[in-house]
Structures are given as C-alpha cells and as structure tokens.
Amino acid sequence: MELTISIILGFMIIGAIYAIHAKDLLSAVIAMGIVGYGLVICFLLLKAPDLAIVQIVIETITLVIMVAVVLDSTRKELELPFDRKSLVNMVTGFVIFAGLFYFFLHAIEHLDPLGMHSLRMAEPYVNGAVELTGSINLVTGVLFDFRAYDTLGEAVILYTAALGALTLLRMKGKKTV
C-alpha cells in the first residue's frame, strides 16, 4: 500500500508543479484537480471514507467555480521577467527547503512506520466510543461528542466565510448602481 500511495503522491507532485508553470490558466486549474482527486484516492486507501466524501464533493464544487472564474476573466499567465530579485527568491526558497528537508530526515527516524502510530490519547476514544456516545460511526462520535467545540468552531468559520463573501461581493455591486 505504501508503494501505491507513493506513486499517487508522485502524480500529485507532478500535477502541482505543472499547475505552477502552465502558461494557460485553464490547464493549471485542471492540473490542480489531479492533486485534489489524488488526495481522494489516498484517503480511500488509508481507510478514511468520511474525509474522502467531503474532499471529492468540495473538490468538484471548487473546480467548477475556478473554471467559471478562469473562463470569465483571462486564460493568460502573467509574464514576469527573470531578474536579480527572482534569483534571490529562488535561492532563498531552495535554502529553506534544504534546511527543512534535513530536519525532516532526522525527525522521521523517531517515528513509527506508516499507519502504526502508538495511540496513547486515542485509545480510550476508540475503545469506549460506542458505549459513551451511542454512535457506531467513530468519526461522528468524536466530532459531535468528544470534540464538539471543534465542530462548533468549524461551523462558525464556514458561516463567517459565507457572510464575508456576501458582504464584500455585494458592496462592489451596490456601488455601481
């Protein structure tokens, strides 16, 4: 399973790199779709269907909105000249990447293999969730009983995002009337 996930991750990295460098913005949006749907397959392989359902629906809606936006505005990528400033940016990015990768290599020596984490905190949740919450689906039991404050926060964030989009977009529209 690690090999399959590695192949899918490779495809996702190629898609992300192509999305950055594509001259046509529509093909960049489609390449971003590779990343999203590859993540869906990874979630399914890692046995997380709850996340996979949410990810596939949100990815589709986002792709529809992004394609509509690209078709409505422009399909051309901005042409930026290559000068000393971009060279400094590239070198800085590469140095930070190398530093983080070095510490990452040291950090994973102390981790358990993939999917074999020690469940110190989660052990009581996994074993006692059905008796404590009455919900067979462990994810829903954790979301709405053990971690209900997190769920309230997520819902409030979504509510605020909708109000913000409504306020900002309608103000621009009202000004022209």
Added chain:
Amino acid sequence: MEGMSTIVKKVSQLVAGIIFMYGIYIILHGHLTPGGGFAGGAIIAGAFILLILAFGSSALNLKKEVAGSSNTESVAILMVVILAIMSLLMGIKVFFTNFLPKGEPGTLLSAGVIPLYNIFIGIEVAGAILTIFLALVIFKEESSK
C-alpha cells in the same frame, strides 16, 4: 449567465433529485455509516449548484434566493448553539452534553442528540456553500451590467 441546452436541463432535472436524496441519506445515517453533516451538506449544495448551472441565473430571482439561503444557514447555526445550551439546562450541566437517551447502538434512532447536530450542521453547510456560490453569481451579474 444563460442556461444550457435542453438535454442538459432535462438530465440535470432527473439527476438533481437523486443527489439531493443521497445528501439527506448521508446526513441522517451520519452516526451509522461514513459521512455526516459536513459531507451531506456539501452534497445537497452540489445538487442546487448543478440546477443553477444548467438553468442559468436568469431562471431565478437571485436576491430572493440569496436572502433565503443566508437566512437558512443563520437559523441552522443558531439551532446548533441552542441545542448545546439546552444540555446546560438538562442532565449534568455541561455544554454539549448528550442529554437524550442513547438508545440501542446501530439503529436509526440512537446516539441521543448526535443526529440532531448532524441535521442542523448539514443545513448550515449546505446554506453556506450555496450562499457563497450565489454571491459570486450575483457579483458577475451586477458587474456585467
């Protein structure tokens, strides 16, 4: 934004109802099968977005629609908070307590208040995503005038 051809309109009419029912199923069975309020709400919003894309924004009164969807999500998030406060008044006085009887695990009417939270979170997510989409559509309509 104008609508699409007759074939697209008819097929989306046929499919949107099934997608809507699937979203309701995901929400109601959130405590039994994978899914829940967030996934089901996103699916329900997808059914509405499919219909709006197929029929075009000229087929509906956008101001009325966006007022309805934002009112719906506001009432739904208020209901979640009211349910959480109700558990302060009943049973052990702790915020977000599961104060209803748990029932037999595995049946549809079980797990106390968790299905109610699922339903209202689902309505809230569907209303929020639909409101954001409608705000974008209204912005395009008003800026192209």
